[in-house]
Amino acid sequence: MTLLAERPGVVQEPGGPDHGHGPTGILRWLTSTDHKVIGKSYLITSIVFFLFAGVMAVLMRTQLASPDSTIVSQHTYNELFTMHGSLMLYLFAGPFAFGGLANYMVPLQVGAPDMAFPRLNALSYWLYLGGGLTMIGGFLTVGGAADFGWVAYAPLSNAVNSPGAGPDMWIVSLILTGFSAIFTGVNICATVFYLRAPGMTMFRVPIFTWNMVVTGILILIAFPVLTAAMVMLWCDRHLGTHIYTVSGGGVPVLWQNLFWFFGHPEVYILALPYFGMVTEILPVFSRKPVFGYRGMVFATITIGALSTSVWAHHMFTTGVVLLPFFSLMSYMIAVPTGIKFFNWIGTMWRGSLKFDTPMLFAVGFLVVFLFGGVTGVFLASPPIDFATHDTYFVVAHFHEVLFGSAVFAGFAGLSYWYPKMFGRMLRESLGKASFWFMFVGFWVTFLPQYLLGLHGMPRRIAEYSASTGWTTLNRVSTAGAYILFLAVAIMVVNFYVSWRRPIHASGNPWDGHTLEWATTSPPPPHNFFRLPPVRSERPLWDFNHPEHTTRAHEAEHEGGTPSRRGTRATGGGADGAR
Amino acid sequence: MRNESRLLLVVSLFGAVIGVLFWAVGLSPVYATITSGGTIMLGAVCLLGLLPGYYYHWWSRRMSPRSEDDPEATPESGAGVVGVFPGTSIWPFVLGMSALLVCLSLVFGFWTAIFGFSLAIAAVVGVILESRRGGAI
Amino acid sequence: MLLGGALVLGGCNAPTFGAFRGATTQGRDEFRLWVGFAITGLAVAAIVWGLIFWTVIRHRRRGSDAIPRQFHENVPLEIVYTTLPFVIVLVLFYFTVVTENRIDAVSASPSEVVHVLGFRWGWSFTYDSGTGRYQGVQIATAAQPKVLAQPATSSQYPQLVLPLGETTRIVLTSADVIHGFYVPAFNFSRYAQPGVVNRFDFTPTTTGVFRGQCSQFCGLYHSEMLFSVRVVSRADFARWLATEQASQAQTGSGATS
Numbered sequence: 001m002t003l004l005a006e007r008p009g010v011v012q013e014p015g016g017p018d019h020g021h022g023p024t025g026i027l028r029w030l031t032s033t034d035h036k037v038i039g040k041s042y043l044i045t046s047i048v049f050f051l052f053a054g055v056m057a058v059l060m061r062t063q064l065a066s067p068d069s070t071i072v073s074q075h076t077y078n079e080l081f082t083m084h085g086s087l088m089l090y091l092f093a094g095p096f097a098f099g100g101l102a103n104y105m106v107p108l109q110v111g112a113p114d115m116a117f118p119r120l121n122a123l124s125y126w127l128y129l130g131g132g133l134t135m136i137g138g139f140l141t142v143g144g145a146a147d148f149g150w151v152a153y154a155p156l157s158n159a160v161n162s163p164g165a166g167p168d169m170w171i172v173s174l175i176l177t178g179f180s181a182i183f184t185g186v187n188i189c190a191t192v193f194y195l196r197a198p199g200m201t202m203f204r205v206p207i208f209t210w211n212m213v214v215t216g217i218l219i220l221i222a223f224p225v226l227t228a229a230m231v232m233l234w235c236d237r238h239l240g241t242h243i244y245t246v247s248g249g250g251v252p253v254l255w256q257n258l259f260w261f262f263g264h265p266e267v268y269i270l271a272l273p274y275f276g277m278v279t280e281i282l283p284v285f286s287r288k289p290v291f292g293y294r295g296m297v298f299a300t301i302t303i304g305a306l307s308t309s310v311w312a313h314h315m316f317t318t319g320v321v322l323l324p325f326f327s328l329m330s331y332m333i334a335v336p337t338g339i340k341f342f343n344w345i346g347t348m349w350r351g352s353l354k355f356d357t358p359m360l361f362a363v364g365f366l367v368v369f370l371f372g373g374v375t376g377v378f379l380a381s382p383p384i385d386f387a388t389h390d391t392y393f394v395v396a397h398f399h400e401v402l403f404g405s406a407v408f409a410g411f412a413g414l415s416y417w418y419p420k421m422f423g424r425m426l427r428e429s430l431g432k433a434s435f436w437f438m439f440v441g442f443w444v445t446f447l448p449q450y451l452l453g454l455h456g457m458p459r460r461i462a463e464y465s466a467s468t469g470w471t472t473l474n475r476v477s478t479a480g481a482y483i484l485f486l487a488v489a490i491m492v493v494n495f496y497v498s499w500r501r502p503i504h505a506s507g508n509p510w511d512g513h514t515l516e517w518a519t520t521s522p523p524p525p526h527n528f529f530r531l532p533p534v535r536s537e538r539p540l541w542d543f544n545h546p547e548h549t550t551r552a553h554e555a556e557h558e559g560g561t562p563s564r565r566g567t568r569a570t571g572g573g574a575d576g577a578r
Numbered sequence: 579m580r581n582e583s584r585l586l587l588v589v590s591l592f593g594a595v596i597g598v599l600f601w602a603v604g605l606s607p608v609y610a611t612i613t614s615g616g617t618i619m620l621g622a623v624c625l626l627g628l629l630p631g632y633y634y635h636w637w638s639r640r641m642s643p644r645s646e647d648d649p650e651a652t653p654e655s656g657a658g659v660v661g662v663f664p665g666t667s668i669w670p671f672v673l674g675m676s677a678l679l680v681c682l683s684l685v686f687g688f689w690t691a692i693f694g695f696s697l698a699i700a701a702v703v704g705v706i707l708e709s710r711r712g713g714a715i
Numbered sequence: 716m717l718l719g720g721a722l723v724l725g726g727c728n729a730p731t732f733g734a735f736r737g738a739t740t741q742g743r744d745e746f747r748l749w750v751g752f753a754i755t756g757l758a759v760a761a762i763v764w765g766l767i768f769w770t771v772i773r774h775r776r777r778g779s780d781a782i783p784r785q786f787h788e789n790v791p792l793e794i795v796y797t798t799l800p801f802v803i804v805l806v807l808f809y810f811t812v813v814t815e816n817r818i819d820a821v822s823a824s825p826s827e828v829v830h831v832l833g834f835r836w837g838w839s840f841t842y843d844s845g846t847g848r849y850q851g852v853q854i855a856t857a858a859q860p861k862v863l864a865q866p867a868t869s870s871q872y873p874q875l876v877l878p879l880g881e882t883t884r885i886v887l888t889s890a891d892v893i894h895g896f897y898v899p900a901f902n903f904s905r906y907a908q909p910g911v912v913n914r915f916d917f918t919p920t921t922t923g924v925f926r927g928q929c930s931q932f933c934g935l936y937h938s939e940m941l942f943s944v945r946v947v948s949r950a951d952f953a954r955w956l957a958t959e960q961a962s963q964a965q966t967g968s969g970a971t972s
């Protein structure tokens with residue numbers, strides 16, 4: 001069955017052209033090419049992986065709560081942190097953002113009927129699911145799952161040091177999910193480039209979508225390198241090549257260079273979508289336009305570009321990288337990130353801030369990510385990195401940025417768009433409770449880890465002796481992890497409650513700004529019955545509040561002179577000029 | 579289309595500039611012994627931006643103006659058929675599973691690849707027939 | 716920032732912000748940089764947090780549903796907050812490079828040279844015989860890793876002995892996978908990598924025993940890959956070396972303690 005998607009005119013009766021038949025239940029899940037169905041599948045799958053990885057984290061923290069702990073064996077601990085890190089990064093944080101929320105929202109935000117390549121989109125999901133199950137499947141093999149850390153440094157990851165099927169399944173999993181990510185990246189870029197609504201110039205595209213475009217390009221830059229590195233690793237393991245081994249004339253550091261050439265852009269692949277979510281939420285709950293739209297776009301592009309040239313800041317202690325070059329490039333990323341922070345504050349400044357769950361999580365993200373960013377600048381200084389590399393200082397730093405993005409901003413985005421995707425509201429009380437537990441639990445878990453790192457506790461150790469004096473701080477950190485567990489549990493209860501006792505959501509419950517709120521919740525097949533005219537980056541706001549458009553307000557406050565700023569307020573200056 | 583092509587060309591330019599810089603700094607005797615592949619990878623970034631970027635640039639000068647690039651366009655101006663979108667299809671699933679089987683042969687030996695490639699052929703045939711029936715790709 | 720600068724110079728009496736003060740000259744250089752960074756970083760964080768909390772408290776919606784003014788940019792302000800971080804970062808970079816050059820500088824004539832080899836799962840420290848003064852004293856980990864971590868100073872793990880106030884060159888490499896040669900109290904770590912030889916100097920400034928540990932994950936018993944560093948006076952060092960040399964000459968091999 002093939003459908004011609006018609007772009008709606010001004011008004012078209014709901015229920016218009018006859019689609020919406022088709023298989024239901026499991027067959028629908030297997031055969032749908034609708035970005036909304038695929039997006040939801042991605043979301044649910046990635047959240048399940050998140051819960052898996054969360055349980056592993058709590059297990060690890062339980063192990064570390066006391067010295068000389070033997071709750072899990074050394075071998076199991078090594079599997080746990082490897083799988084925790086791999087699941088969180090490869091199977092949760094990324095796919096949740098670009099496969100889940102972006103898949104669902106990008107077409108809606110640009111006013112498109114679907115992704116540009118719906119069948120490719122479905123293929124992405126199946127590769128992701130297959131890859132994810134393969135990775136988890138490693139636990140079922142004889143030697144256990146991969147246990148060389150999520151970075152799989154050579155030569156530890158070769159056939160001699162890490163024999164068995166588990167590591168091979170880990171490699172296969174990354175090849176599969178890598179292709180899945182690449183296809184999604186292509187799809188998102190093509191959708192935004194080719195399927196935007198009339199009047200939606202590139203500089204009127206919502207910031208979330210902008211960030212997804214840059215993320216898509218980063219995926220195209222980074223993931224092929226990862227896949228190539230993985231294939232070579234497999235060759236080393238099985239075909240007797242010596243690409244990463246010294247004995248055969250290979251270069252082990254090559255692995256690190258390749259991996260981090262993927263790995264650092266990956267970090268921004270995991271961050272930019274979440275920056276975008278926050279940039280959608282803050283204006284809506286402040287009832288103001290985003291402050292410095294163009295600054296935001298340029299900051300995103302700059303971050304994306306710079307992220308390709310900082311990879312070796314993860315390799316300062318190898319002694320074989322250009323320290324000043326990578327240090328300077330890493331510092332430079334702080335500048336666009338700073339711009340974003342000030343723009344976020346500017347967006348809230350003198351707004352009318354309403355703290356519903358999404359807004360709470362979004363502000364939580366700002367508070368948490370800021371500290372992670374600051375400690376990131378510390379680590380960009382090679383001397384400080386020498387002292388803290390591979391210690392809990394780094395663990396605390398990257399959890400602050402990753403947990404800040406993927407969980408705080410991720411939950412912000414999820415609770416913001418939940419009404420749109422499922423047509424029902426989440427409970428505010430549960431959402432707020434979840435936030436406060438998470439916010440407190442977060443600091444209790446990760447602040448002590450900074451101190452532990454400074455006291456010399458290396459990462460990835462399954463046990464420590466009491467003589468180190470690390471016990472108390474570790475206890476506190478573990479207590480925090482339990483609080484975090486509770487916070488996530490409350491969120492899951494929230495989903496469950498909304499599933500069993502739905503509260504109906506209207507099409508636009510938050511007084512949203514962008515096109516996804518201009519249709520029903522959830523949207524019909526091919527998304528829109530009608531589109532409002534697009535005259536700025538917040539078409540729906542302009543439509544609902546014609547007397548409060550940016551342009552109207554500025555004219556009023558500047559004595560009505562049609563200033564240069566007045567024209568730029570439409571956000572169409574660049575394209576309009578030609 | 580202009581802005582889209584510029585975005586990609588900026589990526590390309592950045593790859594080129596940083597690539598040259600990285601290569602040049604690496605020439606200094608202090609770092610001359612370092613092998614990292616960095617210059618090659620940055621060169622690849624340059625190409626990755628250049629190919630689609632230049633294509634868009636080339637195309638943007640030949641295509642008729644699009645309503646999404648027109649800041650004054652109304653919803654009516656873009657009404658009509660946007661494109662052809664497939665309805666449901668089982669073949670992405672089949673293709674996904676075939677890829678899974680092919681890749682698993684890297685772990686379990688080549689026999690899974692046999693099933694994998696058979697499924698892949700089935701999927702390709704299936705998609706083509708499906709598109710034929712639908713009257714368009 | 717100014718305060719930070721002052722403390723960077725003042726060094727010694729500054730609060731530590733959780734870090735070690737550094738028991739080598741190199742470690743102290745790092746510590747001074749750390750203090751500067753910590754102060755700058757905390758100040759920046761405090762300011763931005765302050766702005767966030769201020770906005771959040773001051774501008775929360777109270778009853779009235781009035782729509783606020785829809786301003787959306789302020790170009791001069793945006794330029795200011797683009798340049799300001801840029802300048803801060805350049806200053807940080809300057810101090811970074813200065814410190815990094817001091818820490819990475821290797822002396823032309825170190826008074827001792829120690830070859831450190833990381834292997835799964837232990838270390839060996841071989842005192843250079845190339846100077847003609849000593850006969851390659853070697854201290855290495857026993858073959859079998861212990862299953863529960865002991866204190867790093869336990870006699871199970873090898874000990875690196877360094878003379879106080881003199882520069883010792885460490886020549887670091889690995890026999891198998893990558894390890895991390897990490898001495899927290901020296902504020903320093905460096906990878907031990909197969910096929911790569913890293914050279915760096917320690918100039919200890921305090922006597923004492925310091926724990927050391929492998930910091931880069933290297934497989935099953937990574938948590939057990941401990942060692943310690945003992946800094947002693949020149950005289951004690953010479954005495955220790957002589958004893959070690961004599962006993963190793965007797966047994967005919969590197970002592971494994």
Ligand code: HEM
Pocket residue numbers: 054057058060061081082084085086088089093148149150151395399402403406407445458459460461481484485
């Ligand atoms: C639910 C709260 C979480 C807790 C309590 C937690 C705890 C931990 C622990 C105990 C480790 C092992 C540290 C070590 O032994 O070196 C770890 C490693 C790691 N975590 Fe988490 N984590 C949490 C959430 C996350 C999230 C949300 C992400 C990313 C999106 C993440 C990414 C990682 C990564 C990449 C590693 C490194 C794995 C490796 O060393 O190879 N974690 N975490």
Ligand SMILES: [Cu+2]
Pocket residue numbers: 263264267310311313314
């Ligand atoms: Cu990085």
Ligand SMILES: [Cu+2]
Pocket residue numbers: 894895929930931932933934937938940
């Ligand atoms: Cu180790």
